[in-house]
Amino acid sequence: MTTQTPVLRLENIVKTFPGVRALDGVSLTILPGEVHALMGENGAGKSTLMKVLGGIHQPDEGRIIVNEQPVVMAGPLDAKAKGIVFIHQELSLAEELSVAENIYLGELPKKRFGLVDWAKLYARTNTILEKLKVGFDAKARVGDLSIANQQMVEIARALTVDAKAVIFDEPTASLTDAEKSVLFEVIADLQAQGVGIAYISHRMEEIFRITDRISVLRDGQYQGTVNTAETDEEGVTQMMIGRKLDLSRAEHGHDLGEVALEVRGLSCGKLFQDVSFELRSGEVLGFYGLVGAGRTEIAETLFGLRDPTAGTIHLNGEEVRIASPSDAIARGISLVPEDRKTQGLVLGMNCRDNMTLPQIDDLKAGPFIAEGSEIAIFDQYRDKLDIRTAGWKQAAGNLSGGNQQKIVIGKWLSMHPSVLIVDEPTRGIDVGSKSEIHNLIRALAAQGYAVIVISSEMPEVLHVSDRIVAMYSGRIMRTFTSDEVTEDNLIQAISGLTPGQAA
Secondary structure (H helix, E strand, O other), rough: OOOOOOEEEEEEEEEOOOOOEEEEEEOOOOOOOOOEEEEEOOOOOOOHHHHHHHOOOOEEEEEEEEEEEEEEOOOHHHHHHOOEEEEEOOOOOOOOOOOHHHHHOOOOEOHHOEEOOOHHHHHHHHHHHHHOOOOOOOOOEHOOOOOOHHHHHHHHHHOOOOOOEEEEEEOOOOOOOHHHHHHHHHHHHHHHOOOOOEEEEEOOOHHHHHHOEEEEEEEOOEEEEHHHHHHHHHHHHHHOOOOOOOOOOOOOOOOOEEEEEEEEEEEEEEEEEEEEEEEOOEEEEEEEEEOOOOHHHHHHHHOHHHHHHEEEEEEEEEEEEEOHHHHHHHOEEEOOOOOOHHOOOOOOHHHHHHHHHHHHHEEEOEEEHHHHHHHHHHHHHHHHOOOOOHHHOHHHOOOOOHHHHHHHHHHHHOOOEEEEEEEOOOOOOOOHHHHHHHHHHHHHHHHHOOEEEEEEHHHHHHHHEEEEEEEOOOEEEEEEEEEEEOOOHHHHHHOOOOOOHHH
């Protein structure tokens, strides 16, 4: 990291919305060649600060200074022209266009008479894609790419500009470990060129791996900046939420019930093979493995979204066939999906309607929906799950990530399932809300629910699970009790090593 003149300064930024002071005198300095983390709980003001920097919101007070020159950001294109580039968590791509057209949208190279110079466009794009080591080329249609590859297209946009500062907002949320490594190499290259990086993420391991300094916001106020090498996760967490978190391993203080779910020899083509396990009432069974190990596909099969090619499923001792999600719901299986925003919620719909959506037919009084019953259900689970919302009329899309996840969980709890499957329970959720979701999962097990948790975060699966199923390439390698599992033997198992090979 260098001590040169800052490439970007935000000084005493104030932004007020009706009834809310979203930013209260926030300052931030980005130096050339540094990776500077911006952290805080959902609702702390990070997004609002970035929208002020990008010209989406104008500050009520304060200044933005780029290369020691005060500037006014008139909008995102103006910010880009001034050398401030944003890599957003939410994808903003035109799916029908090619990768090249998306990357250079609005800046397509032209020949005579205003015609697009396609050869130059594709050549420029492929040069950038080579740096990112992706498996697609400039002519690929964006809509045909995976979410992870679409995220790489977003990142490629940053490499087309002579950037002074690049803002990364949760850039690894959809990336595999290999793709993360490539991203970190790109960030290191930008650093070497003297570009300042602002890095917004909830993933502590990334923060401590790649950043030089950490600034923290809480409730719209600046809490301070620390050198990454001089602090630890506990110190940052206390700055973020003002309290310590219990990150110890889970210990259940209740007796487990009967076997609620038994899976025998379940297969689904090449996605996973010969999967067998038991899940008892009152137990949290964690599934852990690398991307492509088959964890989510097992959940989708249990929920009726995929047809198994072999094996049987038993609920409470009875063999059942689950041909659709309706079958699963009717038999007491619920799924909180991996992507709550596209699969778990209707973001433009209010909180009450989201929570009661699966049981809308049961809430009808004649041809009409019994609104009082809907509100009663919402109120019950808002209180039970401590969902922080202005009221049932608030759109789900306006809630924080943690409260959105609670809405999805509440939706399924209101159906009184016996088996609850939660896929990536805290993806994109801040550390304080993560702790609440973890405590909620443990509390549900204590109430007798049989819970499956699928997670790509080792600390999470270690913290919440009574037993952990380690998967590799569509197969179960080992099942660990909480007493015998260690980080080392878990990593060995998900890497495909048997105990004998590991030794």
